[in-house]
Structures are given as structure tokens and as C-alpha cells.
Amino acid sequence: MAVPPSVPDWMRPEGLPTHRMPSAQALQRLVAGNGRHRRECAGENLAPGDAAPAAFPFALVVGCLEPGAAGEELFAERPGAIECVRTAGPSLGADTMAAIEYAALVQNVGIVLVLGHRNCGAVTAAGNARSAGRPPLPGALGDWVPTAAAGTAALPADGAAADPVTGHVRALRAQLRGADSLLTLTRSGQLKIAGGVLDDDTRGIDFLSDEPDEVVEAAELPRTDPSRYGS
Ligand SMILES: [Zn+2]
Helix, strand or coil: CCCCCCCCHHHCCCCCCCCCCCHHHHHHHHHHHHHHHHHHHCCCCCCCCCCCCCCCCCEEEEEECCCCCCCHHHHCCCCCCEEEEEECCCCCCHHHHHHHHHHHHHCCCCEEEEEEECCCHHHHHHHHHHHCCCCCCCCCHHHHHHHHCHHHHCCCCCCCCCCHHHHHHHHHHHHHHCCHHHHHHHHCCCCEEEEEEECCCCCCEEECCCCCCCCCCCCCCCCCCHHHCCC
8 A cells, every 4th residue: 555645634734734843953952952961960050942842852862771872951942842752772672663653754853863972871782682592582572673773784794883782773774764654754855764873971972974885785664654653
């Protein structure tokens, strides 16, 4: 079944904007806001920002559930300007995809930031499970391992860029850029899929450059199934 490029109007709650912040402007706000947060964490005394609640969010951050690994405070924004969905790694299961699609297609955010963090225990655990040959694991963890260990699979043989977290973020970014449900928005530039890695100590985010993503084990990553929207 063909994927419709947008959600029907009757699905949209009242009060949401019909436009979205230009994606380049949305990225610039995230970069600037994190710069401010990092300076505050370094002890600088900055003038208070605008504390008035935002009418609607302009960005969605897809980050890891571990303490401090993702959150609105990383961007020193006004309340309500940024939303977060947090899973282990993060990973892109059906519920996470539905949250991303809701933010992009219903709430009209201008940017989705896939955010990893340097000291990620979840990515390490998934990589360990992959190295062990993916033994049977309880519940949904067996299906989660390949989604959270994608970066370890992408490491070059020479180890020149042996950074599983960056590899993981790039793999997820590539998966979202290729998601059928978001193609109309991403190809037209209305929605940006960005990637970043948080330094757990400085609280600064290294925003990844925008080079094309290599395809990482596409056959192993779950495909977006539109029939599971909202599941
Ligand atoms: Zn983590």
C-alpha cells in the first residue's frame, strides 16, 4: 500500500501550526542553544533566556534513556520548544518511529536530531551482544540488539574511526532519511534529519557533518511498516 505523504486534516489537534520552522533555522537554534548550555555548564554567567512557553515545538530530539544523555535542557530553549523521545541507544522501534512521524507530520517540527552520547552503556551492551553472536535474550532485547549495535557493525576494518557511537548515530540518521513516511519532507528540505554526539562531561554536542550516509546493513535494520503507525 502506498504511503500517503501527509496525515488527514481530521487527525490534527486544534492549535497546531500549519507551517514549520525552516529546517536550517531549526538546526541553527539547536546548535546555538547547546552552545549556550555548554557555556553555562562551564560556569559562565549568562543573561536569562526567554522563559515564556513556546506555542509549539520546532524540534524533536531522539536520544538515549540514560541519565543526562538527552533532554530539553541541553538546548537552553524556552519550555515546550523541544520534544524528546528517549529509548536505549537510542533505537528506532515501531513506537519510536510513530513518535518521530507524529512530530514531523502532525506537529510540523522542522528538525529531528538523532543524538548519541560518548559514554553510552546501551550501545556498548548491544555491541557486546553482537560480538557474542547475538545469543537468545529476554523479551524484545533480541530484536533491539541489531538496531542499537548498527554502529559497531559499521566500523572500518582498520579501526581508523573506531567510534561505535558516531557510527550508530550515522546508521540511524541514514535509516530515518530513507524512511518512506518522511521522504516527501526530507527530500524537499522541509524536514532535516540531523545527527549529533553529546560529550557527557562538557555537555557539548558534536553535530555531525552532512555528508551522505553510507548504507549500513540495510537488510538487518527494521523497515518502517506504515500499517503499525500508532501501535
Ligand atoms: Zn546511552
